[in-house]
Each structure stands twice: as C-alpha cells, then as structure tokens.
Amino acid sequence: MLGGYKIQGRRAAEIAASVERAVGSGELEPGQLLPPMRELAGELEVNPNTVAAAYRILRERGVIETAGRRGSRVRPRPATTGREAVRMDVPEGVRDVANGNPDPGLLPPLAKVFAAAAERNDREPVLYGDAAVEPELARLARAALDADGVPDGPVHVASGSLDVVERVLAVHLKPGDTVAVEDPGWGSLLDLVPAVGLRTAPVRVDDEGPLPDDVRRALGAGARALIVTDRAQNPTGAAVSAGRARALRAVLKEFPQVLLIEDDHGHGIVDLPLHPLAGVTHSWAFVRSAAKAYGPDLRLAVFTGDAVTVDRVRGRQLVGPGWVSRIGQRALAGLWAEGAVDTGAVSAAYAGRRDMLIGALADRGIAAHGRSGMNVWIPVPDETGAVARLLHAGWAVAPGARFRTGAGPGIRVTVSTLTRGEAVSLAEAIAAAVGAGPVRGYA
Numbered sequence: 001m002l003g004g005y006k007i008q009g010r011r012a013a014e015i016a017a018s019v020e021r022a023v024g025s026g027e028l029e030p031g032q033l034l035p036p037m038r039e040l041a042g043e044l045e046v047n048p049n050t051v052a053a054a055y056r057i058l059r060e061r062g063v064i065e066t067a068g069r070r071g072s073r074v075r076p077r078p079a080t081t082g083r084e085a086v087r088m089d090v091p092e093g094v095r096d097v098a099n100g101n102p103d104p105g106l107l108p109p110l111a112k113v114f115a116a117a118a119e120r121n122d123r124e125p126v127l128y129g130d131a132a133v134e135p136e137l138a139r140l141a142r143a144a145l146d147a148d149g150v151p152d153g154p155v156h157v158a159s160g161s162l163d164v165v166e167r168v169l170a171v172h173l174k175p176g177d178t179v180a181v182e183d184p185g186w187g188s189l190l191d192l193v194p195a196v197g198l199r200t201a202p203v204r205v206d207d208e209g210p211l212p213d214d215v216r217r218a219l220g221a222g223a224r225a226l227i228v229t230d231r232a233q234n235p236t237g238a239a240v241s242a243g244r245a246r247a248l249r250a251v252l253k254e255f256p257q258v259l260l261i262e263d264d265h266g267h268g269i270v271d272l273p274l275h276p277l278a279g280v281t282h283s284w285a286f287v288r289s290a291a292k293a294y295g296p297d298l299r300l301a302v303f304t305g306d307a308v309t310v311d312r313v314r315g316r317q318l319v320g321p322g323w324v325s326r327i328g329q330r331a332l333a334g335l336w337a338e339g340a341v342d343t344g345a346v347s348a349a350y351a352g353r354r355d356m357l358i359g360a361l362a363d364r365g366i367a368a369h370g371r372s373g374m375n376v377w378i379p380v381p382d383e384t385g386a387v388a389r390l391l392h393a394g395w396a397v398a399p400g401a402r403f404r405t406g407a408g409p410g411i412r413v414t415v416s417t418l419t420r421g422e423a424v425s426l427a428e429a430i431a432a433a434v435g436a437g438p439v440r441g442y443a
Helices: 012-025 037-044 048-060 111-123 135-147 161-172 187-195 212-220 242-253 307-318 326-337 343-363 383-392 420-434
Strands: 064-066 072-074 155-158 178-183 199-206 225-229 259-263 283-289 301-305 375-379 410-414
Touching (some): 012 048, 037 048, 048 064, 048 072, 135 301, 135 326, 155 161, 155 307, 161 187, 161 225, 161 259, 161 283, 161 301, 178 187, 178 212, 187 199, 283 307, 301 307, 343 375, 343 420, 383 410, 383 420
Parallel strands (some): 178 199, 225 259
Antiparallel strands (some): 064 072, 283 301, 375 410
16 A cells, blocks of 8 residues: 555654655655545554544645545655756846846836835834734735726735735635636746645636636636635736626635735736635635735735735734834835836836747747736647757747646746847747647646
8 A cells, every 4th residue: 555665653753754754755646545534543453533633634744645435545646746846047148038037127116215115114113913914014014906997905014925825715615625826827826726735726827817618617616715816817918808797706706715816016017907706705815916016035015805814814924924124114115105106107018028938939930918007828739849949949938737727738938038039939939849749648
C-alpha cells in the first residue's frame, strides 16, 4: 500500500508529521492510499483514536482526503506542491515578460505621502488598542465602492488580496469544502485553496468572465464558495461585462448560501466599468488591492462585505497580527485623496501595449486574449515546446501550468513594459515557437 515507506510515531502529531514528511519528499505520492486506521494503529501499537486524530490533522492541513469506506489517500495536489515551482528562471540577456509586475514608470512616487504619514505618527502615535482602520482611508474606500455600486458594508483592511481571500475562506469554510475558482486563474489562489485544506472546482473563463453554466454546475455539485475576478483577470485579462454580471447574479440567486468573494485588483489600472455581483448571497466579500496601481510592496488591500463576514475576519485578525500599519494606511489615503494615479492614462497605456501584441499576433494567425489589465493569454498547442523555444529566442514567458487546472495549455505574457518594436519581435517569436513541435502540456 505504501511501497517501502513505514509510517512512524506514537502520538497523533508525530504520526501526522511522519506522513507529511513523506509527502513532501515524494516517498508518498499523490493518490496513494493510506492504511486503514485500525490497521495502522496495530502496526504502531497505539490506540485507533490516536491514528484517527492524526488523520484528522492531515485532512485539516490539506495533505490527505478521506472518502468514506474507500479510505484515506494523499491529495492529488497536496499543499506542498506549489505552482511557484513552475516559475521561469530568466537567464541574463533574456527579456522577461513573465513576471506579472506593473510598469514602475506608471507607479506614483511614495516618498512624500509616507513622510507625511510618518510625521503624523510622530505627533499622534498609533498604540495597542487603537482603531485598526484609518478613518480617512475607510471614508475614501466606501465612497469609491458606493460610486461603483458595491453594496453597503463595513470597510476593513488586510495585507493584500490573498490575505483577505484566505481569511474570508477560513471564517466560513471547513477543511474538505469545495471552492469554485476560475480556470485559468491566479496561480497563487490555486495554490492557496488546497493549502488550507479545501478543494477546487474549476470554472471556465472567457473574455467576459466566468461561464454561468460552469458556475451553476460547480455550485450545484456542492461548492460552498465562488471566487471571481471582476477586472484584469490573471492571466486572461477578462473583465466581467454587464450581461455576464446579470447572468452570474441569476445563478447566484439559486444558491443564496454560497460564499461569494470578488477580487477587483484591477482597480486603478482599468477604466472599464465595474459590474459587481455582491448582494445576491447572504455571505460575501469584495476586495481591492493597492498592488497593481500603487506598488506591490504596499501590501495593503481594503475590503467590505456582509457584517458577519467582516466582523469574523476582524475578530480573527485581532488575535493574530492585530492590524495593518496605520502609517501605510495613511499613505494610501493620501495617494487616493490627491489622485496620484490617473486611471484613464494608466489604463490607456496598458491597453495600448496589449493591443500592440494582440494585433501583431493576429496578423500572424494567432488568437490571444487580453481585454483588460497588463497580461495577455495565448492558447498554444505545445506549452512546453513554446516556452522552451521562446527562451532560446530570448524571451521568458510564463508557462500556463502556473494558472490552470483543467484548461488547455497556454502562455502568459506581461505587457506592462513592452515597446512597439518588442511587440512585433515577440509576436514573430511566438509564431515561430507555436508553429513547430508535437502537442504536449507543460510539466
């Protein structure tokens, strides 16, 4: 059953650690069946309740899954197999269009607002027990959310979009629950869900967002949460249209108990109108990160949601990190108040670079997707070959395997700093790379 590996330990924590070490080292492979609890208890000479507790620890950590009488087995995608392992190492002299970063030239200067925030902190230091949210930031965030039609709800702050998503999932779901996620979708999110002991149900995406029939199928099969990227979807650039929003809201009305999480990380870099889905289900959260428009190192996102969800997250945050730096919050509030980012100009810059590449690819008979944001998704028949040939030609692109579960192979290109001349050269290189080699997936 376990090949040559022998599980060891006398206490539940020791037994669980023994299994997890073997999964991490590859001695226990995904899908491998574990011994029945009574059988393992006999081998280890411990009480069966001890093994049951060990298996429970492993389930909660997302290492194994249990299917009733069919037993317990190592999860197909255990938490130790992160997609970051698929990240490209960019050799010297190779143009990096794989990193997903914004154009530094389009980010606002931070020195002035941080100096002002620090000077204010010298006068009015934030101490233990003070409010966790900067009032001016909450006011500005709520006003912007109101303008975009996001339902009313309390505003809170966390350390980026992924932090919000993890906390919201944790306060509503239990290990083993299923989350409907976009496919292709954000690689970090696709890693996060199994890492916290949850299952993923892939939902296909087109240029207008998640496909309603796929969402209905996933929720009907028991998914307890749905995560949607409203604009600048990573990696496809999809943006939820008005028509798609109506269709998705109609589906969500059929499942009012589902937890809805919306990620509007494109706020500030996309001028397409927002069409929020929130307000249909009882539990929901809507998050906006400052990373793409103001700088990834700000590590700050504002979010709202139904009162119960926000209160649960706030309570859990209080017994952990406590709060997100008020100095950082004041700096972001200052940037918002002074209009430091011209959304129209930034959006136009990224749109021009996307359109250059998509147009150059179309001239060569290659379809690509990039309705919003800073990335272009290019379906290819041979992902491994395309990535390798492009690297040889001097271009580092992101392998699609980082962003997909059941979706077809593809590559992602970050266009944030792409010039017109580079767009033509890259399109020529992609055409050459796609036009040769057998059909394979990236592994």
